[in-house]
Amino acid sequence: GQIFVDAGMLEPDKIVVRGCPRMDAFLQRLGQAARNTSGKTHQVAFFSWPLHVPLGDGTKFDLFATAAAVVRALAEMARDASSLRVVLKIKDQHMKAENGGQMSRFAEIIRDVSGEKGTLPNVVFETSRMATHDVILESDVICAMQSTVVLEAAIAGKPVVLPHFDDIKGRSRADEVL
Numbered sequence: 001g002q003i004f005v006d007a008g009m010l011e012p013d014k015i016v017v018r019g020c021p022r023m024d025a026f027l028q029r030l031g032q033a034a035r036n037t038s039g040k041t042h043q044v045a046f047f048s049w050p051l052h053v054p055l056g057d058g059t060k061f062d063l064f065a066t067a068a069a070v071v072r073a074l075a076e077m078a079r080d081a082s083s084l085r086v087v088l089k090i091k092d093q094h095m096k097a098e099n100g101g102q103m104s105r106f107a108e109i110i111r112d113v114s115g116e117k118g119t120l121p122n123v124v125f126e127t128s129r130m131a132t133h134d135v136i137l138e139s140d141v142i143c144a145m146q147s148t149v150v151l152e153a154a155i156a157g158k159p160v161v162l163p164h165f166d167d168i169k170g171r172s173r174a175d176e177v178l
Helices: 002-006 021-030 064-080 098-117 132-138 149-155
Strands: 042-047 052-054 060-062 084-089 123-126 141-143
Touching: 021 132, 021 149, 042 064, 042 132, 064 084, 064 098, 064 123, 084 132, 098 123, 132 149, 141 149
Parallel strands: 042 084, 042 141, 084 123
Antiparallel strands: 052 060
16 A cells, blocks of 8 residues: 555555455464474475466467476375375366366376376375365475465465476576466
């Protein structure tokens, strides 16, 4: 509000700062959040991002290849360490996206990694629209990009992995989207 007043755009009595309901509630929860201190199980949360983002000229910059590589790496870690729990938090819009959405493609990666078993019991999908803050608070590490989840996890004091690996950063026009 003060920025608008200082810029001479509005008088103070014409401004009401309402806050951000999603963040305000989250900030209240942070003081009450219990940390996972048992040391027995660690949780890594992967938050889905779009398959691609549009560039100014209408072409698409692929992000799914990176998501698939991250999910594969997390599944391999979970396969090799039963004390690791991996939560794949999939946004509603990403479940229903083109080509059958991301869940089926990630499930295929998990089946490939698990081999004969077909599944990994310590890799789970979370699809509830309201679970974002719960997943952040229950996790030890967050992996995300192209999302406010990155900021929310950092505010919660969680280590955040932005998978801006060399292969994606080195692609033409990456600087426009990352």
